[in-house]
Amino acid sequence: MIVVRTVADLRAALRERRGGSIGLVPTMGALHEGHATLLRAARDTDETVVMTIFVNPAQFDEQSDLAAYPRTEDADLALAEAEGVDVVFAPETSEVYPDGFATTVSVGGAIAETLEGAERGRAHFDGVATVVTKLMLAALPDHAYFGAKDAQQVAVIRRFVADLGIPVTLVVCPTSRDADGLARSSRNTRLSPEERARALAIPHALQEVTDAAAAGIADTEALHARALATLEASGIRPEYVAFVDPLTFAPVSVVDGPVLVAIAARVGSTRLIDNTVLGGA
Amino acid sequence: MIVVRTVADLRAALRERRGGSIGLVPTMGALHEGHATLLRAARDTDETVVMTIFVNPAQFDEQSDLAAYPRTEDADLALAEAEGVDVVFAPETSEVYPDGFATTVSVGGAIAETLEGAERGRAHFDGVATVVTKLMLAALPDHAYFGAKDAQQVAVIRRFVADLGIPVTLVVCPTSRDADGLARSSRNTRLSPEERARALAIPHALQEVTDAAAAGIADTEALHARALATLEASGIRPEYVAFVDPLTFAPVSVVDGPVLVAIAARVGSTRLIDNTVLGGA
Numbered sequence: 001m002i003v004v005r006t007v008a009d010l011r012a013a014l015r016e017r018r019g020g021s022i023g024l025v026p027t028m029g030a031l032h033e034g035h036a037t038l039l040r041a042a043r044d045t046d047e048t049v050v051m052t053i054f055v056n057p058a059q060f061d062e063q064s065d066l067a068a069y070p071r072t073e074d075a076d077l078a079l080a081e082a083e084g085v086d087v088v089f090a091p092e093t094s095e096v097y098p099d100g101f102a103t104t105v106s107v108g109g110a111i112a113e114t115l116e117g118a119e120r121g122r123a124h125f126d127g128v129a130t131v132v133t134k135l136m137l138a139a140l141p142d143h144a145y146f147g148a149k150d151a152q153q154v155a156v157i158r159r160f161v162a163d164l165g166i167p168v169t170l171v172v173c174p175t176s177r178d179a180d181g182l183a184r185s186s187r188n189t190r191l192s193p194e195e196r197a198r199a200l201a202i203p204h205a206l207q208e209v210t211d212a213a214a215a216g217i218a219d220t221e222a223l224h225a226r227a228l229a230t231l232e233a234s235g236i237r238p239e240y241v242a243f244v245d246p247l248t249f250a251p252v253s254v255v256d257g258p259v260l261v262a263i264a265a266r267v268g269s270t271r272l273i274d275n276t277v278l279g280g281a
Numbered sequence: 282m283i284v285v286r287t288v289a290d291l292r293a294a295l296r297e298r299r300g301g302s303i304g305l306v307p308t309m310g311a312l313h314e315g316h317a318t319l320l321r322a323a324r325d326t327d328e329t330v331v332m333t334i335f336v337n338p339a340q341f342d343e344q345s346d347l348a349a350y351p352r353t354e355d356a357d358l359a360l361a362e363a364e365g366v367d368v369v370f371a372p373e374t375s376e377v378y379p380d381g382f383a384t385t386v387s388v389g390g391a392i393a394e395t396l397e398g399a400e401r402g403r404a405h406f407d408g409v410a411t412v413v414t415k416l417m418l419a420a421l422p423d424h425a426y427f428g429a430k431d432a433q434q435v436a437v438i439r440r441f442v443a444d445l446g447i448p449v450t451l452v453v454c455p456t457s458r459d460a461d462g463l464a465r466s467s468r469n470t471r472l473s474p475e476e477r478a479r480a481l482a483i484p485h486a487l488q489e490v491t492d493a494a495a496a497g498i499a500d501t502e503a504l505h506a507r508a509l510a511t512l513e514a515s516g517i518r519p520e521y522v523a524f525v526d527p528l529t530f531a532p533v534s535v536v537d538g539p540v541l542v543a544i545a546a547r548v549g550s551t552r553l554i555d556n557t558v559l560g561g562a
Contacts (some may be wrong), residue, residue, distance in 0.1 A: 103444035163384035
């Protein structure tokens with residue numbers, strides 16, 4: 001496994017590997033089993049696996065969140081090596097955003113402006129879109145792997161990749177969960193044992209909505225009330241429990257096709273998100 | 282020469298040509314000798330020459346200007362064939378902007394917000410950046426050719442190509458001029474004979490500024506006054522006569538390095554732009 005810090009070195013490393021397919025797994029480091037799932041999917045499919053580690057300042061709305069974001073490069077590189085990654089691209093911020101940098105890739109509409117876009121500010125998905133565009137153009141992979149946990153991020157990426165015609169195929173892997181159901185997240189390490197126990201209300205609420213929908217309740221307002229009750233029983237007041245079209249993020253009032261149920265909530269000071277899809281993936 | 286209408290067909294046409302270098306010449310059609318200069322530069326350098334024809338609605342601030350923009354595809358294809366173009370990509374608007382399209386590539390700062398950006402509105406350069414990104418990603422050329430007449434457009438393109446890391450080298454060709462000095466433009470066909478004669482004041486003003494700077498006048502306010510007098514003597518009130526840094530478009534008050542002199546003016550109802558660089562290219 002080689003580790004490169006510049007786009008030029010990344011391209012040089014990939015030049016001789018273009019005969020076979022290239023898989024890209026973008027990460028912000030602080031790797032956990034969820035990332036390992038993405039790396040294994042890439043390893044199963046592509047001849048060369050490229051992982052990136054870059055904590056992107058442009059997508060953090062709060063400087064305190066950026067400062068607190070866990071940075072564990074040594075452990076990340078060990079995990080990557082164990083998972084058979086070929087090339088790690090771990091640039092400094094100045095390599096990604098040199099002096100004079102002035103370009104933004106921006107997705108408009110509900111897909112980027114509601115839910116996470118509303119809670120985290122307009123700049124969040126602009127930051128995601130801009131850096132993921134850069135990473136894709138640096139590596140020019142055949143496949144790029146993302147986790148379903150970041151459903152809205154995936155929808156935004158799907159949109160700009162199609163709109164700009166970036167020549168890459170997206171692969172979305174199911175959310176990786178601990179045995180008790182909590183979605184894996186780099187932020188989980190910040191939860192106290194008590195907070196972690198309460199956080200289980202989030203996957204429980206999603207499961208309850210899934211069961212209720214399977215039992216024939218199609219009115220999303222009724223489903224919303226059930227989820228809210230489950231969350232509040234654990235003292236969680238969510239930022240949102242949303243029922244939306246998985247591609248456009250337009251609100252949905254009746255479940256009669258695929259509906260994304262997305263939850264965001266702070267447990268203590270840690271912000272968590274999770275989601276599931278009702279009515280078929 | 283083959284003509285394709287979709288990105289898929291363009292990519293298929295280029296797939297077998299990637300062994301040699303590919304040159305891209307983006308145009309809005311209505312080809313003239315200035316475009317021919319770009320095509321010849323590409324023909325001299327690249328094994329495959331791709332020309333695009335697309336009148337991009339997103340970069341027109343006035344619907345009347347978009348509607349009036351000359352469309353001459355048969356003549357354009359004949360010129361392209363005569364100049365040895367290999368592939369013409371001439372998509373419909375729906376191919377470039379399908380339903381649901383929601384992505385913008387945007388350059389911030391003086392480079393995109395002053396002069397043409399101010400006169401034509403913020404959306405103008407967003408439209409340019411978005412479509413040129415798409416054309417570059419569709420063709421993935423080694424070189425892309427642009428005319429120096431659109432100096433600010435070139436600066437914007439240079440900026441986002443560097444910022445996003447689009448793997449292409451820009452080639453900027455000198456402004457092509459008629460024998461009497463008028464910069465060639467698709468819009469020149471709209472000038473009446475009387476307007477065309479008056480429009481010569483624009484290159485004359487640029488020449489006068491060049492001569493005055495060569496004679497030692499370095500104060501751009503004094504140079505500005507001379508240009509203005511020349512234009513007004515022909516009844517032309519310019520939208521701007523600007524002295525700026527050629528890369529950043531920051532205003533310059535003293536000529537002690539390369540300075541771009543840019544003029545925009547309406548002659549009758551036709552909007553013309555022209556420019557030159559003082560103090561070394």
